[in-house]
Amino acid sequence: MNEPQIIKIKAAGVGYLINRIQTLFVGMLRVWTIPIVLMLSVASGFTTYYGMSHFIIPWIALVITVAIQSIVVICSLEIASIHWQANRMRYFSVLCSLLIALTASVSFSYFKFYEISEQGTIHIDRLNHLRQDIKAYVDKALVIKSRVLTQQRVELEKASKEVTQAYFGTHPEIVAGYRNQVGEGPFWKRYNDIYQTKKQTMEQLEQDFSALDRSVQLVQANLSQLDVADNVQDSYYALLTSFQTMQLQLNQLSSQFSQSLPDAPLLLTYKQFIADVKPSSAMWDNFSLFAFTCAAMVDFFTVLLSYRLEFTAPGPLTADEEDLVFECLRQFTEFRINDNDELEMIIEKTELEKAQRYSDWSRMFAVGLLLNRGFLRKIDQRTVEFAPNLYPLIAAKMGDKINVLRAQAKAAKQDNNHE
Structure with missing residues (x-):
């Protein structure tokens, strides 16, 4: 910092220094907006x-994505510099271009955010679908089991009853001469062989169904383990193996007892089970508001920062600009303190200035x-008010003027003393 600036800070006080720091900080933030806009544009471009x-x-x-992001940034800058009343055709053409680019960007970005946000939900849906298919198949297997066991028990009870009737000679098929003869005769032996065969079949059937029950329990255990397994691949293959074993046992039992086979579900392969979501139009049917909001939010911030980048010029005033502003503001004559406790001034010409055809372009430029x-902050068409960061600047300039006047008065006094 050179000597004139140090003298100026000492003369203007701490307020001037704070004002310089504040304007420098605001200028840095506005400059920092440029890389932020670029990073947001790259992020939106990646998802698009x-x-x-x-x-x-x-x-x-890739080419279309670069074009879309370029249109978003350029049109945002253009809209900030266009007044729609001055050139409505151009304004609406730029606005339509921006809306089309935003629609394309948000629509295709939605797929990426949908995949990220719905990945866990999709995995749960696949697991639930797997559970429902297996449960439906197991329920059908249990129905077949119940039907076969009931049929075999009925036949076994019938055979047992016939053996008893044959033993006591009361069987309907015994001829009249051999009725009511108790004992193990040839007739009884025939029905006893049938009964023993039915009994062995029933015992074997119970063993087979016990094996089927164990297979069902193993399938259900593997299905429960799949949701918490550390190694999903091994757990899923174990589930497929146990399900195929259960299916084979059920098919053998169904064919043995002439039962209709249930429709087996077509389970997903392991690659299908863990596959990522592929973008498709079906994602719009199962609309995710969160994914759409995230996709729109990135482009919204890109447009907003690009708009503000053009709408507000970065950087504080230079020394020459400060002098120009101070001299031009001195030309205004109507000031007052408004309800916000800020200094307010009227920027329109006075009646006298209008009568004299006074040219106020320099002060209006300021x-x-x-x-x-x-x-400055605009209140209406006629008035503006001072922003807080303008007061130290004006105070410093007024202090400089006072110091100059004091120096001139002191020099004049010294000249008079010499005379």
């Missing part, structure tokens, strides 16, 4: 490219410069 590359050739998707830099 990801979604678009699943529908068209990747290099074409007003426009201060409005653009944020040192």
Whole structure:
């Protein structure tokens, strides 16, 4: 910091220093907006490219993505510099271009955010679908089991009853001469062989169904383990193996007892079970508001920061601009303190100035410069008010003027003393 600036800070006080620091900080923030806009544009471009590359050739998707993001930034800058009343055709053409680019960007970015936000939900849906298919198949297997066991028990009870009747000679098929003869005769032996065969079949059937029950329990255990397994691949293959074993046992029992086979579900392969979500139009059917909001939020911030980047000029006033502003503001004559406790001034010409055809372009230029830099705030068409960062600047300039007047008065007094 050179000597004139040090003298100026000492003369203006701490307020001037704070004002310089504040304007420098605001200027740095506005400059920092540029890399932020670029990073947001790159982030939005990545998600847009990801979604678009699943529908068209990747290099074409890349070219279109660059074009879309360029249109978003350029049109945002253009809208900030266009007044729609001055050139409505141009304004609406730029606005339509921006809306089309935003629609394309958000639509294709939605697929990426949908995949991220719904990945856990999709995995749960696949697991639930797997459980439902297996449960439906097991329920059908249990129905077949119950039907076969009931049928075999009925036949076994019938055979047992016939053996008893044959033993006591009361069987309907015994001829009249051999009725009511108790004992183990040839007739009884025949029905006893049938009964023993039925009994062995029933015992074997119970063993087979016990094995089927163990297979069902193993399938259910593997299905429960799949949700918490550390090694999903091994757990899923164990589930498929146990399900195939259960299916084979059920098919053998069904064919043995002439039962209709239940429709077995077509389970997903391991690659299908862990596959990522592929972008498709079906994602819009199962609309995710969160994914859409995230996709729109990135582009919204890109447009907003690009708009503000053009709408507000960065950087504080230079020394020459400070002198120009001070001299031009001195030309205004109507000031007052408004309800916000801020200094307010009327920027319109007075009646006398209008009568004299006074040219106020220089002071209006100063007003426009201060409005653009944020040192003035517009209230209405006639009035503006000082922003807090303008007071130290004006105070410093007034202090400089007072110091000059004091120096001139002191020099004049010394000249009079010499005379």
